[in-house]
Every structure is written in structure tokens, then in C-alpha cells.
Amino acid sequence: MAEFTMVAALLTALTLGVVQFGIAVYVRNVVHDAAVEGAYYGALADVDPGAAAARTSDLIARAVGPDYARDVEAALVAEGVNGTVRVTVRTAVPVVGLWSGPIAMEVVGDAPREYLG
Template identity: 60%
Template sequence: MRGLDRGSSPVEFVLVGALLTVLTLAVVQFALAVYVRNVVHDAAVEGAHVAALADTAPTEGTQRTVQVIGRAVGSEYARDVRVRETTALGVPTMEVSVRTTLPVFGLLGVPSAWEVTGRAPVESLTAGP
């Protein structure tokens, strides 16, 4: 009976090792995807704040968003950035939307799979009522 188990340890090691390697790589990939999403979201919020300033144009918010994303994860993640003025809770706001790549294998992934939006209230130089 002892002879039947001979050689099973290396096979078990390979199977368990492969499973643990795949699991570890999946966790790292998930962490990378969350990091990319957070970077793009923070860049959109920062771009909205820049666009909402009283002495700036909305295009400056777009430029700032592209700049922040480009420095953090690469300019290919900032291909589709849109700025528009909206109203939220009765307050005029600037909204920056970024459609970006969902990283699936490293930084490679599905283009335009994620849309992230950042908003900021519009600043004015006039006194309130």
C-alpha cells in the first residue's frame, strides 16, 4: 500500500503551487484595477475643481484631468475626457466624465469599459443674495 503513494508529493506541490500562483496574480490584478479606477476618479474630481474655478475655462479642467491620469497610469487611460456644466441639488456644477480602460491583464484591458465622473460646484465672483 505504501508504494501507491510514491511520487504523489511532487504532483500535489505542482497543483497547489499553480493554484496559489493564479490566486495571487488575481488578487494583484484586482488591486491594480482598483488603483487605476481610484486614480482616474481622483483626476476627474481634480479636473472638475479646476474647471469650476471662476477664472478658468472648462478646457483647463480637461487638461488637468489628462495631465494627472497621464502622470499616474499613462496617457492611454485619458483618451475620452468630457467636461460639461450641470446642476446638482439646484447648484450649478462642473462635471468631468472619463471613459477609461478596464485593466484585465496587467495594464492591458477592455477600452472604454469604465466611466468615472467627478463633480464640483461652480465658483462665482459675485456676492450671494
């Protein structure tokens, strides 16, 4: 009886750790994909690069919640023909479920600026 209890507790902790790691990887992938999508949106010829941050925040808030979309920045990295729109997202890593903890991550998405003419 005692051995079953110890093994069951160990397996439960291991399973919950694997599930939590999967949630953290999922959140990281969602934030990265939103940053890339926002950068591509901001790189369009008729769109201001600043709109990329709003697009990224909206995508993150819809997918994993508004708490993960608080610190989003968009900037035009290089001017001219070779311009690039860069979206940077700084957010927390989920520690228990989707509740975030003190660990932070930074994700960057780039897209080449589109020019007509």
C-alpha cells in the same frame, strides 16, 4: 510531487488574480481622483470649465499612462448660481498588468462652480 505542483499552480493563479484586482482598483481610484481634481480646477471663477478636461487628462497620463486618458469630457451641468462642473472619464479596465482589455468603466467627478460677485 504531483500534489505540490497542483497546489502551487492554484496558489500562483490566486495570487496573480488578487494582484491584478489591486491594479484595477488602483487605476479606478486614480481616474476618479483625477476627474474630481479636474472638476474642481474647472470650477474656479477665472478658469473656463473646458480646461477641466485637459487638467484631468494630464493627471491621468502622468499617473497611469496616456492610454487611460483618451476619452475625457467636461461640461457645465447647470447655469447660474448653482452651476456645477462635471468631468466624465471613460476608460478601459486593466486586464493584465496595465494593459487594458475590452471591459470599460465610466467615472464622473463634480464640483460646484465658483462665482465672484
